[in-house]
Amino acid sequence: MEKKSLSDNDTDTFTHMESASLNNAQIGVILPRGPTESADEHNHSPDGQVRRSYTKSGIQGLFSSKYVFLCALFATMGGILFGYDQGVVSITLVMPQFLEQFPDVSPTAPGAGFKKGLMTAILELGAFIGALNQGWIADKISRKWSILTAGCIFLIGAALQTGAVSFAMMTVARFVGGVGVGMLAMVAPLYISEIAPPEIRGTLLVLQELSIVTGIVIAFYITYGTRHIPGHWSWRLPFLIQMIPALFMVAGVFMLPYSPRWLCQRGRDEEALRTLAKIRELPTSDERVLREWCEIRAECSYCKEASEKKHPNLTSPGLWNTIKLQLALYVDCWKMPIYKRTQVAVGLMFFQQFVGINALIYYSPTLFETMGLDYEMQLTMSGVMNICQVVACVWSLWGMDRFGRRKLLLGGAFCMFLAHFIISILVGKYNGKWTDNTAPGWASVALILFFMLSFGATWGPIPWAMPAEIFPSSLRAKGCAFGTMSNWGNNFIIGLITPPMLQNIGFGTYVFFCCFSALSGIWVYFLVPETAGRTLEQMDSVFKDKSTVEEVENRAAILSRLMEQSMERPTSS
Template identity: 45%
Template sequence: MSDQHKVKDAKADHLEAIASNGFPEGEAILQDVSYGPNGIRGIVSSPFVFGAAFLASLGGFSFGYDQGVISIINVMPHFHEAFPPAKTAFGTGFMTGMLLLGAFVGCPFMPYLADKISRKWALTVVVVILDIGAIIQTAANSYGMLVAGRAIGGIGVGTLAMGAPLYISEISPPNLRDTLLVLESISIVSGVVIAYWITFATRDINSEVSFRLPFGLQMAEYKSIITEVEFQKLIQEAKYPGQFSGINAFIYYAPTLFRSIGQSDEMSLILSGVFNILQLVAVAVCFVVIDRVGRRPLAIVGGFGTAAYYAIIAILSGLYSKDWQANTAAGWACVAMAFAFLLVFGVSYSPLGWALPPEVFSTSQRAKGVALATCVNWLSNFTVGIATPPMLELICFGAYIFFACFCAMAGIWAFFLVPETIGRTLEQMDEVFGDTSGSEEIVMMMEAARIANTLARGDVTA
């Protein structure tokens, strides 16, 4: 049975369950509220919801900012002079990955903090932790201090990025949820692009300011996140195959990866910047088309498409990597395949990794499920961050084969296991997975309303 048939059957069961409890079909149909147009038209007609979702997604900017900064800092001479262990493949991977390990450790605490001290104060605590990490990184005078600062900052990054998808999925009507959940990915990629070009501009400063200034600018996000905190307070008063695709290896180590396929140092830096801009373009395209295409087709095409591009890069690298200077056409073909990979990934798994988890978990398990999915995301990201430099050093083109295999598995997983979520309410998605609590809750609410109306009519008669 296809996913569309499953959704239709779930919707029919949803209405039948309501009707079988004594409510006429017309009354049941009223439960499927018309929320208005989807996509860009829906956003224009719902500015308040868009504003809430946009501000909630700002936490992802901190993660993207770190990705953009570290990709150039990893190849800065002044950085290597200040922190000699970062010259080695393991030292680079360990330093890069500690932020991701911190994110993995910090992520599970967000639901607990939010329940204990409220969403507002939980986010405030997280922002303070993020700033402490940024201060330590900026002032670090040893490799150990730098690693510690990244781990502490990672706790803040992980908890901020966990809350946004869950919050957006809960405040968005079904017609806008698909589009608005892409904002998290747009926020992350925007952070990557902005941070990359800031660091690109400071790379030629003839002192340690070249890398300390970009580290310190992480604290500038404090005001935007506090704005998010206050806006979410107002709202309350008013009412991870993707990581093993290797995308974060490309973002963190893009200059190194481009050098590995025959590009010069300066050209590798420029290509890395263009690479990040293309990802932002691709995610923006997904923002427009996701409501028309759906999640499942994007996941299937994204998995097999990225696997194919990785395979081509692996073949070209295996054949020509020993003498790129004599095979410049092959080197540029690898660059083209890298850009094609990025465009396909940006339209598919870049946003889907954040958008799908809040939609497929049942209502009762959604918060814990999203926290678990985000933890797996960070752990996978940490593994990729640690493993990529040694992989490139030891097996070269084999690293691309490794990532191609994971992309292909993601495509297979999507083909057989991923349901379509487009236009479905969270309660209807529960029913696709066999959870009828959403329908039962609606039945109870309607029964309570019917009893209240009966009592009211009785009072009037009396």
């Protein structure tokens, strides 16, 4: 048989698949356009031919891919659990019943600021450990069963938090729960990106951030409602309730399909084809399914070959060699030229935390108290603040692709800087004198709401979504892992230092976050390029390196070979 070469259009299709996580590229087989086919169902190639896609892009595509959407909702329940565990401490920390059980974090206790920060932030330290280990766990036992493992660990942590009777027990319980949410936050986007049609992959990935802020809001209003319950159940009940979505998620795991990519990694190619056809709701003989199946196999083959080429001494069988190979791939992320991409992923998560978002989420009632609001109004405005973030995050589903990542990051940095700058002036001038100056107090509250809207539309979703766009596929999982670990590590630091800062430097806390908001804008201006609408090949020109050209060429050759083999398969359904 004459060897079939890969056409330019095929190569273009394959390249687009790699960058499809957020630019909504279209995958499909090249077909002539029929007289009854709508132009909306295709993506034109340069020579006038069209590629059939699975579904429409964006939010519209969710309704025509119901099975994948349902699977993604189950996977992103981990984001709800993370957000819930973050938000539940906001009101709990100021409940008299809670402070009675845990006098160590009472405002009058010695070292209360540090202990309050430790109890709050230990969740993020656990999440860091969970995210660090979830990569090899997900590769070993599958994305599906790693979600189950993480859910069970979270349930153990939630049960311990519900029954906690001492500061030490609550701290350990939140650490255990953090391990679970860190594992879930790592595997959920990975699983979604591997099962979603490329047209809606970006939209589904933004669901992760949306689920986090939704969890925060749910936790806030549950604790807002239970605070009037007499006795310890006022704070134990919110910790118990978080087990309900976790149980739903654990039960739902058994109905989730395996990731086709993971099946191909394990050499289960035929099962991968059947699974892919099931989640696309098409027969195995469908040309689009066959092509995507070949692309997945090509990606897996290339990643294996790339590892063998870079680290030939570590590819032989054995546990120790496997561990050393995984560590070597992590190190590769910090070598030139990939280093520039890694610092973007890590830096985005660093500044996401150091502009002060979780300081507001964790300690919003305390912050509003410093602005002169009474207890009930502190809680009410904390709820409004969290709703503002949800609204802004929903807007980002539409705005992130329309306006681009870089512009939104720069605009968000400026707005956050402005909010912190004015708040620091008002708090510094009127602190302790709010009773006679209610207008500046409400102005400060309004600026916090403005900050939440700005963050929720820009620095909230973009750092979660952007890393998947910038790394070559052979290092994408490792690069994204560094970004996730940066989030947890810096989240832990912010949760730990905020209470002592509020106690000791007052308005200086806002000056601190103001400075980092300004630095985030400067950093983005000089070091973060625009990636919206760019293909994998174009990332080389964006970062001014050649790290993906050879990769694309090699992968295209593998794809050509696999496509030729797939054409020889007997037709089946």
